[in-house]
Amino acid sequence: MSGDNLAPARIPAPLYDRLAVIGCGMIGSSVARAARARGAVREIAVFDLDMAVRARAEALGFANEVAASMADAVRGADLVVFAAPPLSIAPAALAVGEYLEPGATLTDVGSVKTAVAEGLAQLERPDVFVIPGHPIAGAETSGPDAGRANLFQGRWTILTPQARDDAGYARALGRLTAFWETLGANVELMDARHHDLVLAVTSHIPHLIAYNIVGTAADLETVTRGEVIKYSAGGFRDFTRIAASDPVMWRDVFLANKDAVLEILGRFTEDLQALSRAIRWGEGEKLQALFTRTREIRRGVIDAGQETREPNFGREEGG
Amino acid sequence: MSGDNLAPARIPAPLYDRLAVIGCGMIGSSVARAARARGAVREIAVFDLDMAVRARAEALGFANEVAASMADAVRGADLVVFAAPPLSIAPAALAVGEYLEPGATLTDVGSVKTAVAEGLAQLERPDVFVIPGHPIAGAETSGPDAGRANLFQGRWTILTPQARDDAGYARALGRLTAFWETLGANVELMDARHHDLVLAVTSHIPHLIAYNIVGTAADLETVTRGEVIKYSAGGFRDFTRIAASDPVMWRDVFLANKDAVLEILGRFTEDLQALSRAIRWGEGEKLQALFTRTREIRRGVIDAGQETREPNFGREEGG
Numbered sequence: 086m087s088g089d090n091l092a093p094a095r096i097p098a099p100l101y102d103r104l105a106v107i108g109c110g111m112i113g114s115s116v117a118r119a120a121r122a123r124g125a126v127r128e129i130a131v132f133d134l135d136m137a138v139r140a141r142a143e144a145l146g147f148a149n150e151v152a153a154s155m156a157d158a159v160r161g162a163d164l165v166v167f168a169a170p171p172l173s174i175a176p177a178a179l180a181v182g183e184y185l186e187p188g189a190t191l192t193d194v195g196s197v198k199t200a201v202a203e204g205l206a207q208l209e210r211p212d213v214f215v216i217p218g219h220p221i222a223g224a225e226t227s228g229p230d231a232g233r234a235n236l237f238q239g240r241w242t243i244l245t246p247q248a249r250d251d252a253g254y255a256r257a258l259g260r261l262t263a264f265w266e267t268l269g270a271n272v273e274l275m276d277a278r279h280h281d282l283v284l285a286v287t288s289h290i291p292h293l294i295a296y297n298i299v300g301t302a303a304d305l306e307t308v309t310r311g312e313v314i315k316y317s318a319g320g321f322r323d324f325t326r327i328a329a330s331d332p333v334m335w336r337d338v339f340l341a342n343k344d345a346v347l348e349i350l351g352r353f354t355e356d357l358q359a360l361s362r363a364i365r366w367g368e369g370e371k372l373q374a375l376f377t378r379t380r381e382i383r384r385g386v387i388d389a390g391q392e393t394r395e396p397n398f399g400r401e402e403g404g
Numbered sequence: 405m406s407g408d409n410l411a412p413a414r415i416p417a418p419l420y421d422r423l424a425v426i427g428c429g430m431i432g433s434s435v436a437r438a439a440r441a442r443g444a445v446r447e448i449a450v451f452d453l454d455m456a457v458r459a460r461a462e463a464l465g466f467a468n469e470v471a472a473s474m475a476d477a478v479r480g481a482d483l484v485v486f487a488a489p490p491l492s493i494a495p496a497a498l499a500v501g502e503y504l505e506p507g508a509t510l511t512d513v514g515s516v517k518t519a520v521a522e523g524l525a526q527l528e529r530p531d532v533f534v535i536p537g538h539p540i541a542g543a544e545t546s547g548p549d550a551g552r553a554n555l556f557q558g559r560w561t562i563l564t565p566q567a568r569d570d571a572g573y574a575r576a577l578g579r580l581t582a583f584w585e586t587l588g589a590n591v592e593l594m595d596a597r598h599h600d601l602v603l604a605v606t607s608h609i610p611h612l613i614a615y616n617i618v619g620t621a622a623d624l625e626t627v628t629r630g631e632v633i634k635y636s637a638g639g640f641r642d643f644t645r646i647a648a649s650d651p652v653m654w655r656d657v658f659l660a661n662k663d664a665v666l667e668i669l670g671r672f673t674e675d676l677q678a679l680s681r682a683i684r685w686g687e688g689e690k691l692q693a694l695f696t697r698t699r700e701i702r703r704g705v706i707d708a709g710q711e712t713r714e715p716n717f718g719r720e721e722g723g
Contacts, residue, residue, distance in 0.1 A: 382621070
């Protein structure tokens with residue numbers, strides 16, 4: 086499956102009447118595209134702070150309406166999705182708080198949940214159901230053109246609901262779960278702090294490490310940048326892809342998830358020191374034991390369907 | 405292009421009469437497959453220390469002869485390619501030194517060149533042309549089944565010739581260059597020490613970092629291994645692929661290229677400490693500046709044809 090082709094889906098009755106997506110980057114535009122392709126909502130309004138992005142959204146036509154203001158977008162919407170860099174989400178939501186429909190569900194797609202949830206908790210609208218969320222569908226690409234209707238297909242979306250036990254909230258949570266499932270995602274509920282720790286391991290630290298190694302390589306005096314690029318097929322190339330992710334979003338991720346990131350980074354650094362010592366002392370058995378152990382994790386990733394069995398490199402060759 | 409399909413190639417006259425490949429793993433079996441597919445040699449003999457691998461090589465049929473001993477394989481060969489883990493290459497070559505044909509070319513595919521070249525320099529056969537080499541065609545896969553005839557297509561092979569200026573050596577170097585070009589590779593000559601520094605950056609450190617992060621993730625108490633695997637799509641998955649590479653080969657790489665690896669690792673660690681401090685102090689501008697700068701490197705990798713423009717994640721979805 087590729088591009089916007091989707092498996093022949095039973096089109097359900099729309100789950101929401103009007104979806105407002107705030108932020109038309111890769112993820113926001115994918116939410117709009119997927120919701121439309123799957124018939125998950127009756128109509129879609131989008132907004133982006135950047136005028137050029139709004140114009141592009143208009144041209145791409147993935148929404149029924151490109152609103153002129155955030156207030157215009159959320160007005161009448163029973164589902165509002167904030168798809169902005171983590172530190173912009175709560176301020177944006179609070180700014181349009183008064184325009185939200187009573188009974189609307191407010192969610193987001195931020196890669197950090199504790200900081201976003203704390204910000205959204207400031208919203209003084211008990212008649213609005215705030216359910217922070219995070220679809221795990223990373224990519225190096227960004228911007229409205231990079232979105233795809235099948236981006237969430239087979240991926241996990243984590244929701245970190247508030248500690249509310251009223252029936253209305255439970256219904257809103259059920260409906261939002263159905264929405265993501267209609268977009269093809271598997272939904273999991275999680276505590277916001279635990280989400281941030283899990284994602285620090287599986288996403289934030291890998292990105293930090295990739296950014297760091299690409300930065301280190303670019304600054305060496307003994308090896309030229311041209312050489313680094315020319316001989317990147319030995320492993321470095323994969324890091325450049327990860328390190329090409331959206332700079333503003335990732336800045337926000339590290340600022341907003343500082344504690345979990347620094348905790349995992351501490352462990353990583355300790356382990357790296359031990360590994361460095363094993364190399365220095367020529368401890369081959371220790372190295373081989375680690376390298377053998379990490380293969381098991383890979384098998385887990387493949388068995389869990391998180392990656393195809395075919396090696397990635399196949400498609401990159403012969404070109 | 406995929407699998408063993410090759411562009412319709414003008415079949416040249418065989419460059420060598422008999423190719424002996426010692427080691428039938430992914431790279432060794434690819435050398436045999438590619439040499440046969442391209443008609444680069446008249447006949448191919450292979451050998452592997454592992455009896456099970458020899459049986460598999462026999463079954464796969466990529467060679468004319470699966471020799472019963474290393475001596476049998478190299479006897480009569482005018483090109484001998486050692487495709488073994490770095491620390492096994494020189495000992496193997498020295499062990500069969502007396503059986504090498506006068507005028508034969510001896511090369512290897514090791515990812516480390518200084519240590520291998522120093523070992524091979526011990527060969528007391530001035531009538532044999534020793535030309536260490538390294539095709540940069542990494543993959544997570546290993547073993548004789550993982551080889552492919554087009555593995556070297558469009559990739560770089562680095563040769564690190566000895567400091568010999570006799571005409572025979574120059575001719576042997578020209579012929580070996582033509583051999584790799586016939587297999588689809590671009591050939592570059594380089595000083596062995598510089599090769600080791602370049603590869604430390606573009607391959608060895610990326611692998612070390614990947615092994616380390618996968619190991620760290622597996623050992624956490626606060627995040628389960630199941631969670632790490634389940635939510636690996638956010639970046640971690642790519643590291644698991646790199647960290648699934650052959651453990652013995654990579655043990656040898658780090659032992660054999662200790663100095664260059666520790667030098668680059670030192671720089672990496674310094675940079676990571678600075679990045680960690682920027683996160684701790686909330687220095688958003690510093691983070692964003694680095695994350696923006698690393699994007700340029702990615703553009704270089706794409707522009708240099710080291711990766712397709714299509715994002716990698718496309719093929720992994722919809723499954």
